[in-house]
Amino acid sequence: MARAATTADAFNAVAEPRRREILDALAQGERPVGELVDLLGLAQPHVSRHLRVLREVGAVVVRDEGRQRVYRLNPQALKPIHDWVAGYRHLWEERFDLLDDVLADLKQEEH
Amino acid sequence: MARAATTADAFNAVAEPRRREILDALAQGERPVGELVDLLGLAQPHVSRHLRVLREVGAVVVRDEGRQRVYRLNPQALKPIHDWVAGYRHLWEERFDLLDDVLADLKQEEH
DNA sequence: CCAACGCATATCCATATGGGTATACAATGC
DNA sequence: GCATTGTATACCCATATGGATATGCGTTGG
Numbered sequence: 001m002a003r004a005a006t007t008a009d010a011f012n013a014v015a016e017p018r019r020r021e022i023l024d025a026l027a028q029g030e031r032p033v034g035e036l037v038d039l040l041g042l043a044q045p046h047v048s049r050h051l052r053v054l055r056e057v058g059a060v061v062v063r064d065e066g067r068q069r070v071y072r073l074n075p076q077a078l079k080p081i082h083d084w085v086a087g088y089r090h091l092w093e094e095r096f097d098l099l100d101d102v103l104a105d106l107k108q109e110e111h
Numbered sequence: 112m113a114r115a116a117t118t119a120d121a122f123n124a125v126a127e128p129r130r131r132e133i134l135d136a137l138a139q140g141e142r143p144v145g146e147l148v149d150l151l152g153l154a155q156p157h158v159s160r161h162l163r164v165l166r167e168v169g170a171v172v173v174r175d176e177g178r179q180r181v182y183r184l185n186p187q188a189l190k191p192i193h194d195w196v197a198g199y200r201h202l203w204e205e206r207f208d209l210l211d212d213v214l215a216d217l218k219q220e221e222h
Numbered sequence: 223c224c225a226a227c228g229c230a231t232a233t234c235c236a237t238a239t240g241g242g243t244a245t246a247c248a249a250t251g252c
Numbered sequence: 253g254c255a256t257t258g259t260a261t262a263c264c265c266a267t268a269t270g271g272a273t274a275t276g277c278g279t280t281g282g
Contacts, residue, residue, distance in 0.1 A: 002268085
């Protein structure tokens with residue numbers, strides 16, 4: 001079996017830096033494909049492909065506007081990622097907690 | 112150019128579900144390879160490869176203990192992911208903020 | 223010193239990625 | 253109706269993935 005498809009889930013879709021850039025751009029507001037092409041400096045077919053992946057994992061939604069296709073962010077699709085990493089947050093912040101403890105102890109000893 | 116290497120960064124490394132399982136297991140405490148093999152029900156070489164990827168992105172560190180190799184989680188490596196998704200959090204929670212606003216307005220009108 | 227154990231690495235395979243380029247298609251303007 | 257604009261899709265290619273299996277190698281035990 002090869003690597004999981006990029007469309008398998010948000011984790012895989014978002015592993016590609018360009019797709020994160022697209023999402024970052026859409027976080028500011030919806031945009032037609034052409035604008036994203038200019039913003040990212042990528043070939044139009046390439047941007048369309050990335051958008052397809054993002055659509056398939058539900059990270060964006062499209063709307064037809066004349067001959068343009070306006071893409072909008074659907075942030076909820078990123079929640080699973082947030083929920084997963086958030087579980088680790090206290091672990092990398094632990095060292096600060098420890099530092100706090102040490103400082104508290106030192107303060108205690110002063111008295 | 113093919114897809115970015117899984118070892119390119121934490122985003123790519125963590126896109127693989129099995130590797131997330133490994134991290135989840137290590138979040139409970141350090142473990143030798145054999146234990147992870149049992150926990151995940153994967154072939155040993157496969158687990159070793161996943162651990163290699165996780166090592167290369169700095170998500171885990173190894174320690175030699177006799178003929179065992181004990182792996183430990185290095186949560187800081189996940190921080191970039193957290194930092195990125197955290198920026199979107201307010202967007203999927205916006206609807207609750209809006210609800211809050213509505214409720215506040217209703218309360219106002221009561222008076 | 224040799225056997226067994228614990229892991230890492232090498233190899234083979236099927237798959238699909240992302241890039242590039244060409245092309246198809248729908249909507250608008252003349 | 254036809255040309256143009258805005259996007260999507262179809263191909264071709266190089267690459268490296270994850271699974272499976274075999275094997276290398278250091279450590280411990282008898």
